[in-house]
Amino acid sequence: DAGVTQSPTHLIKTRGQQVTLRCSPISGHKSVSWYQQVLGQGPQFIFQYYEKEERGRGNFPDRFSARQFPNYSSELNVNALLLGDSALYLCASSFSMVRDSYGYTFGSGTRLTVV
Amino acid sequence: TQLLEQSPQFLSIQEGENLTVYCNSSSVFSSLQWYRQEPGEGPVLLVTVVTGGEVKKLKRLTFQFGDARKDSSLHITAAQPGDTGLYLCVDGGGSNYKLTFGKGTLLTVNP
Numbered sequence: 671d672a673g674v675t676q677s678p679t680h681l682i683k684t685r686g687q688q689v690t691l692r693c694s695p696i697s698g699h700k701s702v703s704w705y706q707q708v709l710g711q712g713p714q715f716i717f718q719y720y721e722k723e724e725r726g727r728g729n730f731p732d733r734f735s736a737r738q739f740p741n742y743s744s745e746l747n748v749n750a751l752l753l754g755d756s757a758l759y760l761c762a763s764s765f766s767m768v769r770d771s772y773g774y775t776f777g778s779g780t781r782l783t784v785v
Numbered sequence: 786t787q788l789l790e791q792s793p794q795f796l797s798i799q800e801g802e803n804l805t806v807y808c809n810s811s812s813v814f815s816s817l818q819w820y821r822q823e824p825g826e827g828p829v830l831l832v833t834v835v836t837g838g839e840v841k842k843l844k845r846l847t848f849q850f851g852d853a854r855k856d857s858s859l860h861i862t863a864a865q866p867g868d869t870g871l872y873l874c875v876d877g878g879g880s881n882y883k884l885t886f887g888k889g890t891l892l893t894v895n896p
Contacts, residue, residue, distance in 0.1 A: 674827070703883070703884075705884070705886075710888070711888055712789075712873050712875075712886030712887050712888045712889050713828070713873075713884070713886050714886070715883040715884060715885070718882065718883060725882075726882070726883050728883065760827050760828075762827070762884075773818055773820075773830035773833060773877060774830070774884065775830075776827030776828050776829070777827050778825065778826050778827050779826075779827055
């Protein structure tokens with residue numbers, strides 16, 4: 671079975687531009703979460719979506735937005751890019767929002783570099 | 786805001802050595818998880834622990850959860866190069882089920 675798929679794998683953007691990152695969850699998983707991992711840090715929570723509705727938002731500016739589609743795939747959008755937005759963006763999927771022993775399955779991430 | 790402190794930040798050892806890494810939380814864990822992240826990859830769940838004082842073993846890895854549910858340790862016996870990676874301590878709880886990560890311990894096992 672395919673795992674969590676993220677695209678693109680790498681991306682270089684210029685300050686002020688906008689970027690869209692994509693995530694396809696494991697088949698049957700209805701929850702998708704987005705995390706930002708700056709070099710040398712642990713991942714930080716950005717958004718969680720379940721059944722196409724936003725269920726949680728981390729401490730990120732309004733330049734960050736996301737959505738989940740009927741097929742449970744998701745997009746993360748970042749507007750007006752800053753140098754500090756350079757990071758590995760991780761998508762994680764799970765079957766439901768119920769806390770269980772299986773945790774989340776992460777994709778390999780999109781490496782965004784802002785120049 | 787919950788803070789997870791992991792130590793040491795970096796650890797470089799030779800194959801065959803034993804090691805222990807630590808995680809301390811500023812508040813009680815909802816549930817404790819350990820993940821390992823290899824370069825260029827996303828984190829992979831190793832274990833979930835819920836009960837204070839619980840010890841879980843996964844082959845050569847031993848995970849211990851403190852009685853007060855605010856600290857944890859991960860012990861690796863006879864480390865192998867394949868154990869190389871970033872070990873992340875995580876609180877898997879919260880009302881919106883977000884994961885709260887520590888900064889991690891970067892382990893390098895040299896052949």
